[in-house]
Amino acid sequence: MVRVPDPLRSYTERQAVVEADGDTVGAVIADLDRRFPGIRFRMVDEQNEIRSHMKVFVNEEPVRDLATPVAGCHPAGAVRPDGHIAYDEPPPPREEDVEDRPGFFFVHGHWVRDPDRWRWREGHYDPVRPGYTYAEGRWERHGIRYHWRSGSWLARRS
Secondary structure (H helix, E strand, C coil): CEECCHHHCCCCCCCCEECCCCCEHHHHHHHHHHHCCCHHHHHECCCCCECCCCEEEECCEEECCCCCECCCCCHHHCEEEECCEECCCCCCCCCCCCCCCCCEEEECCEEEECCCCEEEECCEEEECCCCEEEECCEEEEECCEEEEECCEEEECCC
């Protein structure tokens, strides 16, 4: 079982949990790429290393080596790639000047956790999508960690 973070769910048809086989993290990622083409490139660089911004966990322990074994992995602590995770609370959001732009929606900025500091990512305008509403991204606390849940466009229910 692989838990998929929001930024990678466009590859998994929005599935948060998917199945993948393999004895190592690298083999699991290769199987993911077989099932969901293109996902490996988002996780592993050209030097065959986990991308620096990507966090991968096995049994809730962070790993950086594709050769890390996953045999005996407890289902609740399965392989989990994550694009944004922090152990300290993010600062409060910044105030942003938002102009009215017909046909566009302002996606608010948010804090991003670099290895040694918090960095503000500015907001931006997205074209409005008829029939959809935007759910803003947010940091959520899970135990001792904070996880970034990316914003996304959601179909309006009739």
